[in-house]
Amino acid sequence: MKASTFKKISCQLIALTLTAAGLSAESTARIVTVGGAATEIVFALNRGDDVVGVDLSSTYPQAATKLPQVGYVRSISAEGVLALEPTHIVGTSDIGPANALNQIKASGVPTSVIPSPGSPEDLYQAIQVLGEELKQTEAATQLKSKIESQLASIQKLETKPKVVFFMSSPGLGHLNAAGRGTKATAMIELAGGENVIRSHPGYKGISHEALVALQPDIILIGLAEGMPHNETRILDSVLHNAAWQNVPAVREKQVHTVPLGRTLSFGVRVGEAALELNQLFAETVSN
Amino acid sequence: MLRCDNITVKRGNRAVLRQLHFDLQAAELVAVIGPNGSGKSTLLKALTGELALARGTVELNGLSLATQMQRPQDIARWRAVLPQQSELAFNFPVIDVVMMGRSPHLARVEQARNLEICEAALEQVDCLALKDRRYQHLSGGERQRVHLARVLAQLHEGLHSDGPALLFLDEPTANLDLKHQIQILHLARQCADRGAAVFLVLHDLQQARAYADRVLMLKAGRSVAFGKAASVLSAKRIERVFDIPVEWVQHEADALLKIKNPKLNTTNTTT
Amino acid sequence: MQPSPTKRIWQQPGVVLGLIALGLLLAMFVSAALGDKSIPPTTVVHALLNMEAPDDAINGIIVRDIRVPRILTAVLVGATLAIAGAVLQAIFRNPLADPGLIGVSAGGAAGAISFIVFGSWLIPASWPLLHEIGISLFPMAGGIGVTLLVYRLALHEGRIHVTTMLLIGLAMNALVGALIGYAVFFSNDDQLRDYTFWSLGSLARANWNVLSWLAPIIVLLISALLRYRRQLNLLLLGEYEAVHLGLNVEKLRRRLILFTAGGVGLTVALCGMIGFVGLITPHLCRLMLGPDHRWLLPASALMGATTLVIADLLARISIQYSELPVGVLTATVGAPFFLYLIVRAKRRASF
Structure with a gap:
C-alpha cells in the first residue's frame, strides 16, 4: 500500500470516526x-x-x-x-x-x-x-427569513377593521375578551386590525352592552387546540344573541373561530397566523 | 375568710342579685337556698369571679377578689370550685381527671405523693374502683363524684394542715342517688370540720338544716334571711318564700320537713 | 400519668411515641430514595452522608438539594399543622377544630393575597427584603386575626359554640374566595395560574434557603407549644374550671392562638393551603394515646410530619415527571374522614 493511499484511507477513517462520534454525540x-x-x-x-x-x-x-x-x-x-x-x-x-x-x-x-x-x-x-x-x-437564519417574508406579505389596510377577540373555555360557554397588553392585541395589530377593547388589561368578561357600544366589524373566538369544542354552538350563541343583531360583525356574519395556540403563541407559525387573519380582515373591510 | 358587701349582679340590664351582705368563716359550712331562679348559682359565680359585680365588693382573706384573681395560680392552691356540671369533650382516664386538681401543686409536691392524694380522694367519694376507667364511660352521678374527688385533691393541703381552704359547691347532689347525696354532704361537712370554709348551693331544705352551720335564704335575687340554720329555716319563712305549707317534725335527734297539704294550689306556684 | 402495670407494652405512651418517630424516619428515608429519577439506595445513602456520589453528580444534587430540603420542609410544615390542630382542638374544646376548617388557613391566605396584590403598591420594588418579610408576616397576621375573631364570635358565657365556630370558618373561607376573586380579576394569566397552584398547596418552594429561616422559627414554635401541654389538659375541663385550677386562661389562650395561628399562617405563606393534616393526625394520635396533651402534642407533631412526608412523596411520584399539588391529596383523604367524624359524632355524641 502506498503511503499516500494509506494516508488517504486513514484520513477518511478518522473523518468517519469523527462523524460517527459527532452523530452519536448528536443522538445522545x-x-x-x-x-x-x-x-x-x-x-x-x-x-x-x-x-x-x-x-x-x-x-x-x-x-x-x-x-x-x-x-x-x-x-x-x-x-x-x-x-x-x-x-x-x-x-x-x-x-x-x-x-x-x-x-x-x-x-x-x-x-x-x-x-x-x-x-x-x-x-x-x-x-x-x-x-x-x-x-x-443556518436553520435559524432560514426560519427567520421565512417568517420575515410571510410578515412582509401582509397587506396594509386603509381602514383598520374593529376587532374583538374572545377567549373561550371549553364547556363553560363563558367568553373573556382580550384587552390591553395581550398577545391577542399584538396579533390583531400585526394582521392590520385594531382591538377595540382598551378598557382593561388581560382577559376579562365584558358586558353584552359593551359589544353593542363598541360596534366591532369582526369577532374572533380563540379555541384551545386538543380540547373538545362545540364550535357551531359557540358561534350560534354569538350570532343569535338578540341584543347583538345590530353589531356589524354579527349582522355581516363576521364571527370566526381561530386556533388559540397557533394564533397567540407567537411561535414559528406567527407568519402563517398573521397572514390568515390579514386576509380575513381584508375581506371584511372590502365588503 | 370570705366577706361579701352590698353586691349587685346584673345580667344584661336586669339585676339578678341585689344588695347582698354576708360572710363565711373558716371551719364553717354556709348553705344557700332559695326557689328556682332566686340567684343561688349566680351568687356562687359572682363569689368565684365568673361573673362581674355591678356594685359592691367581695373580699377573700382580707383582699379583694379582683386582686386575688389576678394571680389565679396562687388562689387555686387553697380555693376550689365544683360547678353544677363539668363537661369534658375528651376521653381521659378517671385518675387523670382527678390529677388535674393537683395542677396548682405540681411544682411543690412530688408526683408519687400527688398520685396518693388523688387515690385517697377517689376513695373518699367511693370511686377508687373507677380509677382507670374512661371519663366518658361513666354515669352522670359517677362523673359528679369524680369531679368532687378532683376538688378534694386540690384542697388536700388546706384540709390536712392549718392552711386556709375555701370550697364552693354548686348543687353537688343534683345528679346523685340518695346514698351518694348523703355521702357528699358528709364530705362537705367533714371539710368544714377540718377547718375549711364551705359554700354550698342546695335545693333540699332538710339537708341544709342537717348539714349547714348557717343558711342564706334568697328570693328573687334578694337576701331573705341569713343566720343559724334552724332559725332561718323556720316553717313560716319556708312557707312564705317557697310558697308551700310545711312543718318541722322532730324524730329523735333529727328534724324532718313535712309538707302539710300535698295538694298544691297551682295558681300560686309561680316562682 | 404513671404507666399503669396493666397496660401492654405497645400501649405505653413512650413506646407509641417511639414507634411514631421510627415511622417518621422510615418515611423520610423512603421519600429520599424515591422519585421520578430512580436512584440506587446506596447512592442515596452516600448523598445523605454528604459524600460525593460515585456514579453521578446529578443524583447527588437531586437527593441533597431537591428531595432532602423538601422532606425537611414537609416534616416542619406537617408537624406545625398537626400540633396546631391539636392545640386548637383543646382551645375550642372540640375535636373538629382544624386550621383549615375554622378559617385559620383562609386567614393566612387572605394575608398572603392582600400582600401580593397591595404590597407591590406599598413597598418599592427596590426593597426586596421588605417583600420577603411582608410575605411571611401578612399570612401570620391574617391567621391570628381570623382565629381571634372566630374565638370571640363563637364564645358565649365561657363555652364555645361549635356550630358557630364551623360556620365562621365557612364564612372566612368564602371571604377568602372573594379576595382571591378580586386578585384574579386584577392579575394577569401567569399570576392567576400561580394563585391556583399556590392555593392547592405544594411543597415545591422548599429549598435550603427557605429551611434556614423556617426551621428555627418552627422549632421554637413547637417547643413553645409543648411547654403548655399540661395547661391544655386543664383547658379541656372548661374555661372557668381551668381558672379555678390556677390557670390564667386569657393569657394562655392569647399566647396559644398567637403561636398556632402564626405558625399555620407561616406554612400557608410557604406552601399554600394544605388541609386536614391538623384534623386527622391529632385524632389518630388520640386513638392510640388518649387525650392527654403531654403525649398527644409530641405525638401529633411526629405523626403530622410523617403524614405530610408520605403525602408529598405520593404527590411527587403519582404522575411521572409531573407533580400533583399535595393539598389536593390531603383533602381527598381528609374530607371523607371529616364526614365520618361528623356522622360518628351524631351517633355517639362523643369523640
Missing part, C-alpha cells in the same frame, strides 16, 4: 423544552428528535404532545425535569416556580431561557439565540 443529546414557543422553535430548528420531554403548554407540533410531560410551564417539577436526564433545557421566561428553575440550574445542566415572545422581534431574537446554542445557525 437530550433536550427538555418548557413553554409552547420554546418547543416550537426547537422542533423548527430540526432538533425535535432530541427532545425527550415537554410541558403541558407545548401543543405543537403534534410529535411534541406524545412526549413525557413535566407539568405546566408555571409549575414544573424540578426532579421530573432532571429525571429525564436532559443535556439541555430550553424554557420560555414564564417557566416556574422560581425554586424549581433554580434547582434545575444548580444541577449544572445547561439551561436556556428565552423571553416568552409577544412580538416578531422577540421571536427573531429567541430563534437566533437558540440557533446558536443548538448549533443550528
